Amino acid sequence: MRTVGIIVEYNPFHNGHLYHLQQSLKITKSDAVVAVMSGQFLQRGEPALLNKWTRTEMALRGGCDVVIELPVAYSTQAAEWFAYGAAALLDATGxxxxxxxxxxxxxxxxxxxxxxxxxxxxxxxGPLMADELRTGRSYPAAYSGAVRRFMAEAGDEEAAAFPFEQPNNTLGLHYLLALERLGSAIEPFSLRREKAGYAQTSITDAQIASATAIRKLVAESLAPEGAAPFVPPSTMELLLRDHAIGRARGSWEHYAAPLFHKLVSESAEALGRYHEMSEGLEHRIKNALPELESLAFEPLLERLKTKRYTRTKLQRALLSILLGHDKELLSPDRLRTGVQYIRVLGCSPRGRELLKRMRKSAKLPVLQSAARAAKEYPYLALDVQATSIYALGWPDAAPRDLFRDYYEKPISIE
Structure with missing residues (x-):
């Protein structure tokens, strides 16, 4: 059974994702799909619109066969470590x-x-990268500039002119870098993104819209029905289900209270120990707090933003504070060692056959429960904690919601 791996967030699963999944099977001549999916918090430092189990069900009903969780230690990182963690998991399945x-x-x-x-x-x-950063550009822009200059010096004019700064091109490069560094035998393919850009907020097609545009549509209408033309029926069904019980709330504003509690109760020195806090950002945050007119997330973000401190950079930094992610645990040396387990969130009937093979071929333990393993694996403990904090954004969260990782079995569809 030839198998293709995909790396996803599905926030939420939409028609563009369905096209990518179907075309991935076609162009790689595969029979099954293994998806590595982010959990409760995502790569741009945001909470997911829907929890990871609902999004797993969307993925399975959309055609995925096995869904594996990308730990929050990697899912909330910049492109390099997001890509490395996801590629390492796919490689580890065997x-x-x-x-x-x-x-x-x-x-x-x-x-x-x-x-x-x-x-x-x-x-x-290294010197090219340092030179680009000295211009005051954001890290992604500086990295793209350094790559262009490096390839021009190598005599590869085609690569030097390539649009590396576009977000999916950037991620694609880092997936390939990860496969090279892992010495992986996985064969890479790329599919052109059509009709809607990654962060495009406007809708310009009758059936395809970005996840960003769909989330905006749901938020502005205060109801998910408007998303129906852009998502498969199974996604619409699950979105309506979770929305009806107050579980479709992927906004930073729902986490403003616990975030501000940490910002005001911890010293600048304590804030400086969190992951993504650099260049005196902790002092900038402390100085901004008394100047705010409201204790809301967006005004804080607007106050903090600069050319160097982009929205995404700030969201990741503030999320690290909210989740309590310290620099040591998420240091490059720790991240480079990779994930120490494979956490299965769900599978299809074909996926169950894949799991049987995986248990024999995988380079890492295959987990279907977090109940016992969280004490053994620090990154799994972070995922359990992330679920608890994620549930705090719900209006009527129960203790079982906060500790759902301990109770929930992998989603299974027939």
Whole structure:
């Protein structure tokens, strides 16, 4: 059974995701899909619209066969470590033959050439990166500029002109870098992203819209029915179900109270020990608090933003504070060791056959429960904690909601 791996957030699963999934099977000539999916909090430092079990069910009903959780230690990171954690999980399953990711360019050849040259961090790249950062650009923009200059010096003009700064192209490059660094046998493929950009908020097609636009539509209408043309019927059913019980609340504002509690109760020195806190950001936060007119998330973000401190950078930093992620636990050395387990969130009938193979071929323990393993694996403990904090954003959360990781079995569909 040839198997393709995909790396997803599904926030929520929509028609564009369905197209990507179906085309991934087609272009890689695969029979099954293993998805590595972010949990309760996502790569841009945001809470998911729907919890990870609902999104797992969406994925399975959309055609995925096995859904594996990308730990929050990786799912809330910048592109390099997000990609590394996800690729390492796919490689560790021992059953994934190909990786198919979406990109704005759809052309994988320049990305592969760059990945082969940069995978082991040549000494000439560091000075280029430092030079770009000195201009005051954000890290992603500086990285793209350094890559262009590096490839131009290597004589690869096509790669030097490649639009690395586009978000899916950036992620694609980091997936390839991760596969190179892992020495993985997984074969990579790329599919051009069509009709809606990654963060496009406007809707310009009758059936395809970005997840960002769909979430905006749901939030502005205060009802999910408007999303119906852009999502499969199964997604609509689950979105309506969770919305009806107050479980579709993917906004930072629902976490403002616990966040501000930490911001005002901890010293600048204590804030500085959290992951993503750098360049005196802790002092900037402390100085901004008395100047706010309301204790809401958006005014705080607007007060903190600069050319260097982008919205995404700030969201990740504030999320690290909310989740209590310290720098040591999420240091590059710790992240580089990779995930120590494979957490299964759900499977289809074909997926159950894959899991049987995986238990024999996987390089890591395959977990279907967090009840006992959280004490053994620090990153799994962070996921359990993330679920508890995520549930605090619900209007009537019960203790069982906070500790659902201990009770919930993998989602199974027939």
């Amino acid at each position: 059953v994934v033959d190909a990786l198919c990711f979406g990109s704005e360019a759809g052309d994988i050849a320049p990305l592969r050439r760059v990945a082969r040259l940069l995978a082991h961090e040549p000494s000439s790249f």
